[in-house]
Amino acid sequence: MKKFVAVLSAAAMMTSLAACGYTADTANTAVSSAETTASAAESTADTAAADSYKVAIVQQLDHASLDEIRVAIEKELDAKAAEKGITIEYKDFNGQNDATTLNQIGTQVVADGYDAIIPIATLAAQCMTTAAESTKTPVIYAAISDPAAADLTDIDYVTGTSDALNTQSIMDMMFAVQPDIQTVGLLYSNSEANSTTPIAEAKAYLDAKGIAYVEKTGNTNDEIMTAASSMVGQVDAVFTPTDNVVMAAAAAVSETLTKGGIPFYTGADSFVTAGAFATCGVNYTELGTYTADMALDILETGVVPAYHVMDGGIITVNTETAAALGIDYSAFNDLAGQVVEVTTAE
Numbered sequence: 505m506k507k508f509v510a511v512l513s514a515a516a517m518m519t520s521l522a523a524c525g526y527t528a529d530t531a532n533t534a535v536s537s538a539e540t541t542a543s544a545a546e547s548t549a550d551t552a553a554a555d556s557y558k559v560a561i562v563q564q565l566d567h568a569s570l571d572e573i574r575v576a577i578e579k580e581l582d583a584k585a586a587e588k589g590i591t592i593e594y595k596d597f598n599g600q601n602d603a604t605t606l607n608q609i610g611t612q613v614v615a616d617g618y619d620a621i622i623p624i625a626t627l628a629a630q631c632m633t634t635a636a637e638s639t640k641t642p643v644i645y646a647a648i649s650d651p652a653a654a655d656l657t658d659i660d661y662v663t664g665t666s667d668a669l670n671t672q673s674i675m676d677m678m679f680a681v682q683p684d685i686q687t688v689g690l691l692y693s694n695s696e697a698n699s700t701t702p703i704a705e706a707k708a709y710l711d712a713k714g715i716a717y718v719e720k721t722g723n724t725n726d727e728i729m730t731a732a733s734s735m736v737g738q739v740d741a742v743f744t745p746t747d748n749v750v751m752a753a754a755a756a757v758s759e760t761l762t763k764g765g766i767p768f769y770t771g772a773d774s775f776v777t778a779g780a781f782a783t784c785g786v787n788y789t790e791l792g793t794y795t796a797d798m799a800l801d802i803l804e805t806g807v808v809p810a811y812h813v814m815d816g817g818i819i820t821v822n823t824e825t826a827a828a829l830g831i832d833y834s835a836f837n838d839l840a841g842q843v844v845e846v847t848t849a850e
Contacts, residue, residue, distance in 0.1 A: 556591040557620065557803050560613040562632055564625035565601035567752045568849070569774035569788055573624050573646050576792025584800050592800070599628055601748070610635025620644060620799050625748050626654050626697045633662050642802045646795040647788070649698040649746050649771075651811050663802075665795045666813045669745050669771045671705035673784040673839070677819065678741050678769055679713075680835040687716045689739035689766070691731055691757070693749035694721045702745035702771065725753045732757045736764035746771035746785070754778035758848075762828050773820040777849045781829065782821045784840060786814040820844045 561577060563570050578594065585592040597613070599606035610631050613621055620642045623629040629645035633656060636643050645664030651657050656664075679685060688710055692699040703719075710717050718739055720731035728750055735742060742761055744750045750757065751774065758779030761768045768780040776783050791814050802808055819840040821833050824847050836843050 555589070557593070557800075558616075558618045559592060559594040559799060559803075560597060560609075560616075560618040560621045561594055562597045562599065562606070562609055562613070562621060562623040562628045564599050564606070564623070564628035564748060565752060566598065567748065567774075568754065568778055569647070569746070569751050569772050570624050570748070572774055572788045573792040573795070576789045577622060577624075577646065577796045580793045580796035581800070584796070599631070601627070601752075603627060603631060606631035607635065614639055614641060620803055622646060622795060622799055626656075629656055629662075629664065630654060633659060636661060642799070642808060644795060644799040644802060645811075647746070647791060648811075650701045653700055654697045657811070661808060663798065663808050663811045665791050665798070666811055667746055667772070667786045667788070667791060668813050668816075669702045669785060670816055671702040671745070672709060673817070674743065674769050674771070675706060675709045677782060677784055677836060677839060678743070678767075680839060681831055681833055682741060682767065685715060685740045687718060687739045689735040689742035690717055690719045691728070691735065691742050691744045691750060692719075692721055692747045693723050693728070695723050696747045696749055698771075699745045699747045706743055706745075723749060725756075728753045729756055729760070732760050736760065736766065739766060741767045741769060743769045744771065744775070744780075751775060751778075754780060758825070762825055765829065767829055767831060768825075773818070773844070773846070776820045776822045776825075777846050779822060779825060779848045781825045781831070782819065782833065782836070784816065784819045786816045787818060790814065818842050818844060820846060822846055822848060824848050 561574060563574050581592045581594055597609045599609060606628055614635050621632045622644050623632040624646045626648050629648055632643050640661040643662045647667045648654055649668055651666055656662055690703055690706060692703055720735060722728040722731045754775045755778045758768050770780045770783045772785050773783055817840055819836045823845050826833055
């Protein structure tokens with residue numbers, strides 16, 4: 505009996521030890537499993553974060569050129585997201601051409617933690633660059649005619665696309681179809697950085713040819729319309745560069761000048777679809793697409809390249825306006841690799 509009790513006691517002790525050992529192993533396994541699960545969750549979250557981006561698109565104001573660029577940017581971001589299987593969340597902001605409003609948008613965008621900012625036009629780009637200075641959030645601007653003059657170069661978190669204008673090409677177009685021009689009107693906003701260089705280039709070109717010019721400026725729609733109307737009867741042709749203030753009134757300006765028998769030469773094809781006579785410049789849909797691609801490359805690689813000057817040299821002519829003015833524009837075929845004919849958009 506004593507031996508039997510001893511055997512039972514020993515068996516109980518072994519069972520107890522075995523039970524304790526099993527519990528410890530199970531606990532260790534459970535902890536290890538939990539750590540693995542947590543690690544996997546973190547990895548999944550990191551992957552999801554790497555494949556998801558928030559982009560702010562900040563448009564300086566509403567007009568056809570900038571609208572065309574914004575639509576192209578959004579379309580390309582959507583296409584790249586689908587192609588790469590990633591999420592690109594973007595939101596549109598509009599500064600209505602007001603620096604205070606644009607600065608407020610910049611503050612909001614930075615505070616909300618956007619991964620990149622795409623400002624469209626010069627003032628928007630300048631305000632977004634200032635807002636992103638502390639965080640170094642990438643700023644990829646669209647349609648800056650002269651980035652250096654706008655103080656948008658040599659900043660490590662800023663780049664974008666330039667629609668730099670070949671002013672001489674437009675002047676050459678003017679005299680190719682109107683060789684007897686005596687006076688040229690220069691219509692622009694003196695608050696637009698985009699206009700500074702091309703207007704200076706136009707003056708130099710006309711001075712060299714001994715052609716007179718009349719300058720008219722304005723900073724609101726009403727002022728631009730007054731300036732345009734005052735040119736009727738004074739000039740033989742009018743030139744406006746890629747000026748956002750004039751573009752906002754392009755349809756009305758084009759109608760006024762065409763009725764006055766004055767061809768309106770401009771810096772962008774969107775002016776021409778608004779009723780202006782002709783331009784030689786870049787395609788803004790292509791510019792918007794290129795800008796979106798730059799932004800995504802920067803988000804994926806972290807590398808901010810130098811700004812890119814878009815290829816120009818495309819002559820765009822409004823055939824309705826040409827007919828109303830009675831102008832034969834066949835000479836344009838010798839001045840450009842491509843002549844695009846358009847009509848006035850509704």
